[in-house]
Amino acid sequence: MSKIDRFTAIPVRNQDADVRNKNFEEVCLGYNIEEATAEASRCLECKKPSCVAGCPVSINIPGFIGQIKQGNLEKAGEILFDGSTLPAICGRVCPQESQCEGVCVLNKKGDSVSIGKLERFVADYVNENKTLKVVKKPANGHKVAIVGSGPAGLSCAGELAKAGYDVTIFEALHKAGGVLEYGIPEFRLPKERVVKKEIDNIRNLGVKIETDVIIGRTVTVAKLLTEEGFKAVYLASGAGLPKFMGIPGENYNGVFSANEVLTRSNLMKAFRDEYDTPVFVGKKVVVVGGGNVAMDAARTALRFGAEVHIVYRRSIEELPARVEEVHHAQEEGIIFDVLCNPTEIVGTVSGWVKGVKCLRMELGEPDASGRRSPIPVPGSEFIIEADSVIMSLGTNPNPIINKSTEGLKLNKWECIDACEETGKTSLDGVFAGGDAVTGAATVILAMGAGKKSAVAIDKYISEKYN
């Protein structure tokens, strides 16, 4: 390896764009040991590390990176897993550029340390070599129920199990993981190799996961607390209810929510021949929206063989998706039709999508949020031909819990009203966190919320029952 320049990051290897846009294998290949050691050596191991303040779960970043430098990967793993229950996942999907890496001191003069890539490297090492030791307090006999097996539920469960609680996660779907399993595509977050291993780590702490149980339908929150003997319940049911635009033609055959396409592809593995799941994207697909979910849906459709257009009403600079994801999408051949807003879906006589009617937009004065708001250009109507449309306009909280739990206070966005620090809700013994409380956010924020609530639940139960 050539001499290391303190201010230039070691590049990470990716699958070639022209190869990966036809397969579902992971795009980013990650560092090998030499690359990781070289990248780690750039870290200054700051006395007052700004990076740690930028991490929502305060991982001891210089601590674990220092161990990589010394070639001590097991120790690095211990430090890493001490701060996070899902590091192989976060290393891959955290928006690092606006968190830990965004505030790394090296940023001032060059590239920040690639904290996420190093985190992923160490976590993969630990998961593959099974070096993680289970450290937990003796069982205290108290049962806690967790609703939902996404990152919020998993991290809360993991922390409580370590503290000696008897924890059961109830999951509505047939597989654990929440968005990690059904939403984020295989090519960004491999399921067997990464997600399953990190969930197994949590099972190894003694956490039970009951799938196929829909809280609010199969059992209510009230019954968990009374009949089933749980001392507390943590609601981590996420925000998965897809929004539609409310424009004419949205129910034509061939119009899907991003969640449907992603669920068919990820949870139901439509991309594997041996699975029965049908998925349909057609020859040309329009994806409406500009967030991470839109990028995932678009890149999934592309891999099923479609020509993919992303239609977004502002300009490319304003795309809410992560920059890295937009770059990857562009490299893979996704076409961005920006400053363009759908007004109607047009269909064939038999009711199938034929195209999307759009208006061109231009950017006006900045609005309250500081972003320049798009204004339609009069008379600019045109049609983009397409045989399917994927709506990716964001999501609302999952409805079942919120509607079936009497006395559970919601806020004006229909999210669960919960204390930010503890997750306490309007019901005694019921805590909540993650997307169900904040609305669609990020994996690491959901995990952070789960961790904080674990502390609060421990305190609640100790005070009430000991």
Add this chain to the structure above:
Amino acid sequence: MFEIKKHRVLASGISLYQVYAPRVAKSALPGQFVIVRTHEEGERIPLTVADYNAEKGTVTIVIQAVGKATHRIVDLKEGDSFLDFAGPLGHPTELIDEKIEDLKDLKILFVGGGVGAAPIYPQVKWLADKGIKADMILGARSEEQLIIVDELKEVTNNLHLCTNDGSVGRQGFVTDVMKDLREKNEFNYDLIIVIGPMIMMKSVSELTAEYGIKTIASLNTLMVDGTGMCGACRVSIGGKTKFACVDGPEFNAHEVNFDEAMRRQLMFKSEEGQALIKLQKEKEGHKCSCKG
């Protein structure tokens, strides 16, 4: 795993299963459904709860083989298991929210077509348990396809049968029986609940709209998760988009856009859909292994 305690063939291609699923059995109510999977690579199949027994921990379902997944289910035998059996999903029938005294004053007619007899059974039985006996019209292609008639006889007041070929009961459709009763001035119902194939629910709904009688239909749309997360099940009710799995499956039939619902149900089946899926497969460059 959810073990099959009992299996009975009701007609060719239609099977009844009693499945051990104690959590579901404890909470199930008439009108709700479950989602099942037979094996890891299989689809998630929505099926209406046809009966339940909280003490025994069993839930009964009745399945008609129509495609790949349902054919696989009807091959299952006693002692086999479902990999997944999730539920109960959806809202129970609105009858259970009514006061019993109010229900006693209502004249209720159930109209069932084909396997639709099965999801009707728990509703009629629930009423019969409260001392309310409803009437029912049950239609099928032929005598062989008429299912659970004896069970239904026990819990209904009048049970009218009809078959397309006239092998038993009146020859004709359920709507023909309705018209007969109307002519005889015996069609004095306050509420009609119809469950069966979409096209049959549409015809019944059109007729009862003409008669001006409130009608409820249970919509068997395509579904994926059944928890409100994908929107595959969306239907237009009174011009508004609703999700059948969480807002339904029962809706005011006169507000349902049946044409749209029928079209959407065939999304992965229509020629257009199939042709496009095939094309997609060719583009991906592997031989089609006929998915679903």
